[in-house]
Amino acid sequence: MGVIDKGGREINIVKDADLLILATPVNTILKIAERVSKIIKKDCIVIDVGSTKHEIVSRLDELFSHYLGTHPLAGSQKSGVAYARADIFKDSVCILTPTSRTKGEVVKKIRKLWEGVGSKVILVPTRKHDKIVSFVSHLPHLLAFGLMDLIPRDYLKFAASGLKDTTRIASSEPHLWVDIFITNRLELLKALGRFNKRLSKIEEFLHQKNKRGLYRFLTNAKQKRDTIV
């Protein structure tokens, strides 16, 4: 396994690696990949753990002959080694995004790797991955950031557990999320567009004092939320 410091100075230590895991912010993955591709062994397996996949996988599939895109859906708003946890992947989902170029043996080995740390593995094509995460991760982050950006500072002392939970992820690292939002902006814009349409409908219900419409909307939301453990 290879380790690369921020400046890439130790990059040569990857030259004998059998497995290389690229685990940096999305845009940095692309830059580092270019550099290590000239150094590593031909049969070194390379994976990344980036939050967006289509752009990364398209490029890394060209650079490496034994590559697989992965996205472990785990972590928190905190970053840095100080917040490392041995059980972080337990009961989480890890998405693998094989393409027509991906070797079967690589999928097999990497599936075993993720399952070994406790993840449930699901295979999803790259574009579908980016669409799914725009709904289940990127849009929720955008709304949490948006809420915190909006709420006047002198109202924050009235924050109860509802607001705290809803906006916990707004404490995430801005530079990480700028990268993610920009890389997946097309899917995110589509999800946001659909969300805006729902909001308009709810706005209409409120203007009309339409209790029945609101009740149906809230009940559908609750039923779906109750299915998530």
Added chain:
Amino acid sequence: MGVIDKGGREINIVKDADLLILATPVNTILKIAERVSKIIKKDCIVIDVGSTKHEIVSRLDELFSHYLGTHPLAGSQKSGVAYARADIFKDSVCILTPTSRTKGEVVKKIRKLWEGVGSKVILVPTRKHDKIVSFVSHLPHLLAFGLMDLIPRDYLKFAASGLKDTTRIASSEPHLWVDIFITNRLELLKALGRFNKRLSKIEEFLHQKNKRGLYRFLTNAKQKRDTIV
């Protein structure tokens, strides 16, 4: 203290009460208040714990001579006696909304009551209360419900802790929240209008691939979120 069952059949047990706490959904408070106002002692102190205040307080101030509106900012998405917790108010904020008609002795006693169960008491006028909670509670609930309503069912298996926390409150009781949204719809619509403007700005940043604009927006959100414990 008085206890009223759902059908109001036991309403006579409140006739000798010294303190009456109305703790039902918002619209039910108004209905019950009318009925108990004809029965209780003249000097019985009445409070309610409704999530919206202006409409309720205006009406209950007319009905009762010893009334004070209160709003404990505590609770969870779960409802029913089964989820009762002795420490639910510990370290929470309770808003009191006295008016020009409220007696000083009532404020004093009720402040003591809420502080006694662990709340930090803050006095806020009714309209200001409704504005504050539209930002720190009602809009976050609306967005959580909206997110769950939007996300396709077959994407739910990809839900990680971010989505779970962001939408925990979408498991709240729909009938409670229809009442709250309708009663506070004017403030909620204003907050929603301002939120929509922010979303449009973010949409613009995404279209333009404006990393600097996004970074400023995310950083402002994170800084504010980091001030909430």
